Amino acid sequence: MQTYQGSCHCGTVRFEIDTEFTEFTKCDCTLCAKKNAVMTKVHESQFRLLAGEADLGTYQWNTGTAKHHFCKSCGIYTFHRKRVSPDYFGINVFCLDEAALADVPVIEVDGISMSRV
């Protein structure tokens, strides 16, 4: 298990995760398609918000269960609390400082059919 530091663009929101990367996911739901996000998943016990709690915006849509967080200053999506498994966070891997992104396979997730209106 390795610890990775993450932050938004302006550095207001900072967090760290403990994980072993096996795969990243890309989701085709309407929100993720617009964010073009590539994500990894960690249990809440492996996630620590280090700074920026007051500057964290929250966007909720569809069932309103998942909480999609972004920095209110720079607007960057940093992580979200998941709907189907709410004790897990989805993490924007591009916010991580030292992830060896190229070595991790990216899996396409069928998010459209998971969306409920």
Ligand SMILES: [Zn+2]
């Ligand atoms: Zn920011």
